[in-house]
Amino acid sequence: MAYDFDLFVIGGGSAGVRCARISAGHGARVGIAEERFWGGTCVNVGCVPKKIMVNAAEYGMWAEDAAAFGWSVTTEGHDWAKLAQARDAEVARLSSIYDKLLQGAGATIFNARATLVDAHTIQVGDQRVTAERIVIATGGQAVRPDIQGAEIGLISDDLFTLPELPKRVVVVGGGYIALEFACILKGLGAEVDVMYRAALPLRGFDEDIRQALVEAMTAQGIRLNANAAPTSLARVDGQVIVTAADNMMREADAVFFCTGRKPYTAKLGLEAAGVAVDKDGAIIVDDDHRTSQPHIYAIGDVIDRVNLTPMATAVGHALADTLFGNKPRRASYRNVPTAVFTSPPIGTVGLSEAEAAAEGPVDIYVTRFTPMRHTISRRQGRRTLMKLIVCQRTDKVLGAHMIGEDAAEIMQGIGIAVVMGATKADFDRTIGIHPTAAEEFVTLRTRTREAGVKAAAE
Incomplete structure (x- = not known):
């Protein structure tokens, strides 16, 4: 049959x-629908506005540090x-660029909600269209926990619409x-408590990084409450009362639930189209991102695999090349560099120590120091930790982890080396740039410890 769109x-x-x-650039007839805002979570209520606010918080710290370097700076x-x-x-500017890029490529744009009627038919606003292939890329959405008073x-998302700082x-x-x-x-001036159910935050990250972040945040005056999952919220005299286990209570002007996101798949018509999801609502796909319907694909956070914007972009590009560019390929989910824009920031790529040790013996190299800027400013909670995890058998660097100034910028370059399969010897013969924190990654010579020896023996 003839379809309205190829994709x-x-x-x-x-x-x-x-x-x-x-x-569309490869010549396909493409339609695309977005019901809320172009650019998705990252541009509108995620990475971009968040990083702008991170910068704002850091400027306040820099202003305070300036006196140690001879500057007289006053703030109001x-x-x-x-x-x-x-x-x-800035968010509006970036969001508008997406529209221009799509129009420039020749795609047909629909500012409307789209749902599947059957395996080839899509309801878009008040009209129906057909497509030979369909890609579902609806992302994820923040969720509230199932506790009393969660509303x-x-x-x-709400951080970016608050009229004033709580x-x-x-x-x-x-x-x-x-x-x-x-x-x-x-950093912007609020008193902050963090409540979480585990002993340490950042589950899945390297243990040394997790512990170092706890120390850094505590030194800056952020109160971390471990093993303290809230059980209820109540509004009393204009304040929000948070109750956790063992009758722990905290008073606040605002409470943010940052307890996870779920794939945005509800009421998309997936069942009518024969598209299967898992118990959490994530669309099930194979290694080529095909769903249970071979001509329907799913990419990005809606599959709940590696929920990062650059990963989603890479997968989208690879799928387009495969389907219409005569260049079949996959974007790898291995060794994906990532950052956490805390204060100080975290950068990481590859395996954690626990993951690497489970596969066999590894050598661990760790250094911790106060960066030059803060040896002068004396700011608390800004120490740097850098770590390399090296396979004893192959000498390959399996993981690199950092918390400290410019961690995200440094880790992008280190990520190239890890993806290429660089060895510790490659790192060692690379000349450092002095004086920088980054040079420590190529001057680590003394092994801190080894791990995974027992796993190898078994």
Whole structure:
């Protein structure tokens, strides 16, 4: 049969837009629908506005540090409204670029909700269209925990619409979003408590990094409450009362739930189209991102695999090349560099010590120091930790981890080396750039410890 489109993409975030744009550039007839905002979570209520607010918080610290370097700097407090105006203007600018890119590539744009009617038919607003292939890229959405009074709390999206800075904040969650929000709010002047259910935050990250972040945040005055999952929220005399296990209570002006996100698959018509999901609502795909319907694909956070914007973009591009560019390929989910924009920031790539040790013996190299800037400023909580994990058998660097100034910028370059399979010998013969923190990655000579010896013996 004749279809209206060769490809129809549901979702205008990073994954969907890249897939649609590249496919159209290859000559495909492409339609794409977005119901909320172009650019998705990252551009509108995620990476971009968050990083702007991280920068704002850091500027306050730099102003305080300036006196140690001979500068006389006075501040009159932070202007939340001015920051919000600048942030929102940049978000609007970036969001509009997505529309222009799609139009320039020749894609047909629909500003409407799209749902599947059957395996080849899509309801888009008040019209129906057909497509030979379909890509679902609807992303994820923040969720509230199932506790009493949860409706009183805010979700991560709400940070970007707050009219003013709350004076006292409780952030619920131990993941990267919760910790980033805690550092932003503290840096802008709020009193901050973080409550999470585990003994340490950042589950899945390297243990040394997790512990170092606890020390850094505590030194900056952020109160971390471990093993303290909230059980209820209540509003009393204009304040929010958070109750956790063992009758722990905290009072706040605002409570943020940063306890996770779930794939945005509800009411998309997946069942009608024969698309299977797992118990958490994530769309099930194979290594080529095919769903249970071979001509329907799913990419990005909606499959809940590696929920990072650059990963979603890479997968979208690879899928477009495969389907319409005569260049079949896959984007690898291995050794994906990532960052956590806490204060100080974290950068990481490859395996954690625990993951690497489970596969066999590894050598661990760790260094910890106060960076030059803070030997002068004496700011607490800004020490740097850097770590390499090296396979004893092959000498390959299996993982690199850092918490400290410029960690994200440094780790992008280290990520190239790890993806290429660089060895510790390759690192050792690389000349460092002095004086920098980054040079420590190529001057680590003394092994701190070994791990995984027992796993190898077994």
